Amino acid sequence: MENPYAIEMLNITKRFPGIVANDNITLQLRKGEIHALLGENGAGKSTLMSVLFGLYQPEEGVIKKDGKEVSIKNPNDATALGIGMVHQHFKLVECFTVLDNIILGMEPTKNGFLQKAEARKKIVALSERYGLHVDPDARIEDVTVGMQQRTEILKMLYRDNEILIFDEPTAVLTPQEIDELMQIMRNLAAEGKSILFISHKLAEIMAVADRCTVLRKGKYIGTVDTKDTTVEALSAMMVGRDVKFHVDKEDKTPGDVILKIENMTVASRMHHNNAVKNVSLEVRAGEIVCIAGIDGNGQTEFVYGLAGLEPLVSGKITLCGKDITKASIRSRSVSGISHIPEDRHKHGLVLDYTLEDNIVLQRYFEPEFTKAGFLRRKNIRSYAEKLIDQYDVRSGQGPVTVARSMSGGNQQKAIVAREIDRDPQLLIAVQPTRGLDVGAIEYIHRQIVAQRDAGKAVLLVSLEMDEVMDVSDRILVMYEGEIVGELDPRTATAEEMGLYMAGAKRKEQ
Amino acid sequence: MEKKRASLLRNPGVQTLLSSLLCILLGLVIGYIALLIINPAGAWGAITAIVKNFWNYGRTNLQLRYLGNTLVKTAPLLMCSLSVLFAYKVGLFNIGAAGQYVAGAGAALYFALALKMPWWVCMIAAILAGAVLGCISGALKSFCNVNEVISCIMLNWIALYTVNSLLNPVKNPTSPYTMGLTSVNPEAVMPSLGIEKLFTNNRYTTLAIPLAIVIAVLIWVLLSKTKLGYELKATGLNKHAAKYAGMREKTNIILTMAIAGGLAGLGAAMMYLTGFEEWSVTQSSVPAMGFNGIAAAFLGGLHPIGAIFSSFFIQHITNGGGYVDMTMYSSDISDFISSMIIYLCGFVLFFRQFMSSRLARRDEARKGGKQ
Ligand SMILES: Nc1ncnc2c1ncn2[C@@H]1O[C@H](COP(=O)(O)OP(=O)(O)OP(=O)(O)O)[C@@H](O)[C@H]1O
Ligand SMILES: [Mg+2]
Numbered sequence: 088m089e090n091p092y093a094i095e096m097l098n099i100t101k102r103f104p105g106i107v108a109n110d111n112i113t114l115q116l117r118k119g120e121i122h123a124l125l126g127e128n129g130a131g132k133s134t135l136m137s138v139l140f141g142l143y144q145p146e147e148g149v150i151k152k153d154g155k156e157v158s159i160k161n162p163n164d165a166t167a168l169g170i171g172m173v174h175q176h177f178k179l180v181e182c183f184t185v186l187d188n189i190i191l192g193m194e195p196t197k198n199g200f201l202q203k204a205e206a207r208k209k210i211v212a213l214s215e216r217y218g219l220h221v222d223p224d225a226r227i228e229d230v231t232v233g234m235q236q237r238t239e240i241l242k243m244l245y246r247d248n249e250i251l252i253f254d255e256p257t258a259v260l261t262p263q264e265i266d267e268l269m270q271i272m273r274n275l276a277a278e279g280k281s282i283l284f285i286s287h288k289l290a291e292i293m294a295v296a297d298r299c300t301v302l303r304k305g306k307y308i309g310t311v312d313t314k315d316t317t318v319e320a321l322s323a324m325m326v327g328r329d330v331k332f333h334v335d336k337e338d339k340t341p342g343d344v345i346l347k348i349e350n351m352t353v354a355s356r357m358h359h360n361n362a363v364k365n366v367s368l369e370v371r372a373g374e375i376v377c378i379a380g381i382d383g384n385g386q387t388e389f390v391y392g393l394a395g396l397e398p399l400v401s402g403k404i405t406l407c408g409k410d411i412t413k414a415s416i417r418s419r420s421v422s423g424i425s426h427i428p429e430d431r432h433k434h435g436l437v438l439d440y441t442l443e444d445n446i447v448l449q450r451y452f453e454p455e456f457t458k459a460g461f462l463r464r465k466n467i468r469s470y471a472e473k474l475i476d477q478y479d480v481r482s483g484q485g486p487v488t489v490a491r492s493m494s495g496g497n498q499q500k501a502i503v504a505r506e507i508d509r510d511p512q513l514l515i516a517v518q519p520t521r522g523l524d525v526g527a528i529e530y531i532h533r534q535i536v537a538q539r540d541a542g543k544a545v546l547l548v549s550l551e552m553d554e555v556m557d558v559s560d561r562i563l564v565m566y567e568g569e570i571v572g573e574l575d576p577r578t579a580t581a582e583e584m585g586l587y588m589a590g591a592k593r594k595e596q
Numbered sequence: 597m598e599k600k601r602a603s604l605l606r607n608p609g610v611q612t613l614l615s616s617l618l619c620i621l622l623g624l625v626i627g628y629i630a631l632l633i634i635n636p637a638g639a640w641g642a643i644t645a646i647v648k649n650f651w652n653y654g655r656t657n658l659q660l661r662y663l664g665n666t667l668v669k670t671a672p673l674l675m676c677s678l679s680v681l682f683a684y685k686v687g688l689f690n691i692g693a694a695g696q697y698v699a700g701a702g703a704a705l706y707f708a709l710a711l712k713m714p715w716w717v718c719m720i721a722a723i724l725a726g727a728v729l730g731c732i733s734g735a736l737k738s739f740c741n742v743n744e745v746i747s748c749i750m751l752n753w754i755a756l757y758t759v760n761s762l763l764n765p766v767k768n769p770t771s772p773y774t775m776g777l778t779s780v781n782p783e784a785v786m787p788s789l790g791i792e793k794l795f796t797n798n799r800y801t802t803l804a805i806p807l808a809i810v811i812a813v814l815i816w817v818l819l820s821k822t823k824l825g826y827e828l829k830a831t832g833l834n835k836h837a838a839k840y841a842g843m844r845e846k847t848n849i850i851l852t853m854a855i856a857g858g859l860a861g862l863g864a865a866m867m868y869l870t871g872f873e874e875w876s877v878t879q880s881s882v883p884a885m886g887f888n889g890i891a892a893a894f895l896g897g898l899h900p901i902g903a904i905f906s907s908f909f910i911q912h913i914t915n916g917g918g919y920v921d922m923t924m925y926s927s928d929i930s931d932f933i934s935s936m937i938i939y940l941c942g943f944v945l946f947f948r949q950f951m952s953s954r955l956a957r958r959d960e961a962r963k964g965g966k967q
Contacts, residue, residue, distance in 0.1 A: 418842075419842075440829075448830070448837070457823045461820060461823070
């Protein structure tokens with residue numbers, strides 16, 4: 088009888104300092120199936136996949152391909168075996184074009200000269216066949232995360248990989264892009280490719296995966312057929328308790344205006360038009376205002392302008408009655424703005440700093456943490472321990488863990504903890520739950536609502552339809568740099584919001 | 597026992613130390629091979645002469661006196677290596693330490709010989725001159741995004757020729773060298789504070805030696821314990837995050853280069869304000885001190901305290917080169933051998949990496965064996 092498994096990972100154990108990331112885990116991937124991997128932040132999903140891709144060597148266990156034991160010492164071995172991986176945090180060369188990134192490491196050459204035309208043909212053919220739209224000549228730094236991801240997928244296909252690993256591919260995508268990606272994955276599976284797919288979004292797993300393996304704290308919990316299970320059952324299996332998917336919050340009458348933005352215009356880095364055009368809005372104490380919209384419609388630049396990372400072309404920003412249009416980033420933050428940034432690796436963390444040093448990144452200069460120019464290490468440590476405990480930030484070595492070695496979700500939790508705990512007047516939260524597991528999302532949403540209940544203003548920027556509908560008190564839809572509509576989440580429908588987001592509808596001026 | 601040794605090997609500090617020692621050994625072996633090729637008869641004698649340096653003298657008081665000479669030049673080298681490593685920690689490669697050192701030398705000597713200032717004024721002038729040069733590179737980097745390596749290299753040459761012409765008026769009428777410090781302005785010589793007594797009245801051993809060590813410790817404290825160090829390192833590791841956190845990342849880059857420049861400038865003061873050497877206004881190459889600082893920084897594991905030892909070692913063999921038998925080898929041989937060793941010193945990080953990957957692989961093998 089033919090072996091039904093494309094890949095078998097048997098009894099894999101991988102330890103890191105202070106933690107067993109994978110504890111005797113077995114995962115069997117059938118040929119042509121989409122197999123989801125589910126688990127809390129830090130459960131060991133990325134680690135397991137990195138073992139398969141040759142980035143880590145397991146202490147124990149064997150890997151079999153088509154029934155034969157193989158040894159995968161590095162990613163080149165993995166590529167030779169037809170294993171490809173799209174990482175949780177993409178690994179592309181920013182200043183290279185899409186095409187260059189795809190062929191990197193596999194450049195077709197003739198007499199030592201690059202033969203790009205050939206590669207281009209193959210890439211264009213692949214991208215048409217699978218509906219992966221990319222601009223081969225655009226530079227990575229200029230394209231959306233969606234296109235970056237399609238580039239990563241093309242990279243795998245270009246190498247004729249048979250086993251495709253997707254580590255949280257949907258965390259950074261818009262709902263439309265997610266739908267497209269799911270279709271692409273189905274097509275690939277239909278062609279006989281076997282797919283491993285990590286996601287925290289249970290609905291996606293139910294929609295696209297055939298089977299699902301659940302990990303918890305490094306241990307194997309079980310494998311289920313998605314057609315025999317429910318979202319609730321999966322989440323209980325993964326967290327070990329029932330999770331509430333909806334946020335309970337009481338109606339509240341907003342108080343004074345905390346943030347007032349008048350006619351804000353911000354230039355774009357990508358093109359000559361302005362990214363944010365003449366936006367005016369107000370956020371009051373005790374309300375959560377959400378900026379919804381499809382990614383790339385000026386939300387990023389809007390937040391940069393508000394936080395002081397980009398200068399305004401024109402407009403005025405007032406915080407608690409104080410004009411902060413020209414204020415420095417530091418003085419904005421000291422006067423009460425907290426900012427959970429969109430890109431946790433670019434802005435949110437100094438990856439080579441320890442967790443505790445990252446936790447005080449916005450406060451290190453306060454008298455509690457600095458005295459006469461010297462850091463007060465003891466206070467930093469105890470403050471970090473407090474937040475780690477409170478927000479359940481999991482890592483190998485606690486406060487002294489290097490941030491780079493932490494799981495993506497736990498990095499995010501650390502940032503959220505840092506920003507919320509500053510007790511700001513205004514909390515700007517950009518995709519605050521990106522990459523978090525359902526349990527953590529529940530917790531963070533409760534914290535955000537608690538901020539609002541404590542009379543703070545919250546400005547939430549999210550691409551996540553559910554989050555927008557669930558958490559916010561008021562929704563502003565941004566389209567091509569303008570606020571095109573205001574909706575009440577209690578009465579608005581997803582369809583209506585979709586129309587605004589697509590630019591098909593706008594409020595009467 | 598076995599276990600304990602293995603975990604000791606995994607300690608990053610121990611790994612750095614071992615790879616530094618390995619580099620030294622390899623440098624000596626390669627130097628020895630080169631000597632063998634040139635003239636096998638004198639090779640062993642030459643290499644031992646280099647390693648022995650002041651121990652080539654039999655009598656203790658002579659040994660001490662020549663140890664003093666090594667120390668006199670260790671102090672400026674240490675400053676240059678601190679300059680390089682400080683900038684490196686902030687993500688900048690200060691190849692301009694050489695030029696900043698030159699600027700410091702120019703300022704120190706000009707203030708001493710032309711303006712007849714006391715030593716401490718000359719020293720401050722040297723620090724400032726180095727800092728200004730560093731500032732220029734920093735500002736170019738911050739505001740115009742000019743790579744600091746490029747601007748530093750160009751400034752090295754600009755500094756050299758500027759200093760040559762600046763010091764031309766105070767040169768000795770009969771030689772290309774600047775006038776003797778002790779004869780023209782004894783006030784400008786750094787005080788010895790009795791240190792010379794320790795080194796058999798070597799009058800060049802001055803305050804500079806302990807001062808250099810104190811500064812190394814200060815740099816270590818600055819980098820690891822202070823708010824400024826936290827900010828600077830954050831800027832070096834991720835300038836976007838630094839900006840996001842409200843640090844003035846542009847100012848920080850300039851400040852870093854200014855401090856790095858100041859350190860190199862101070863190094864020059866420690867050299868030229870002892871009267872140990874004069875400046876040749878016809879020299880057409882940038883003094884090696886600043887470049888050797890790069891090697892010393894890496895050999896010291898990019899740690900300020902490590903730099904103390906690595907600077908001493910590098911100066912030790914550089915001076916030791918002077919004891920090679922010149923009847924057997926050409927006079928450039930000493931420089932050749934010491935630069936060979938110094939060159940190898942740059943490989944510390946490489947060896948360290950190699951060591952940890954080998955350890956990982958050995959674990960694999962051992963685990964395989966057990967099964
Ligand atoms: N290179 C590393 N060095 C040390 N510890 C590591 C390293 N990589 C991962 N870990 C630790 O192993 C554990 C599992 O991490 P992993 O990235 O596999 O989690 P994950 O399941 O992918 O979580 P997430 O959903 O947050 O991405 C974490 O506690 C993490 O701190
Ligand atoms: Mg992960």
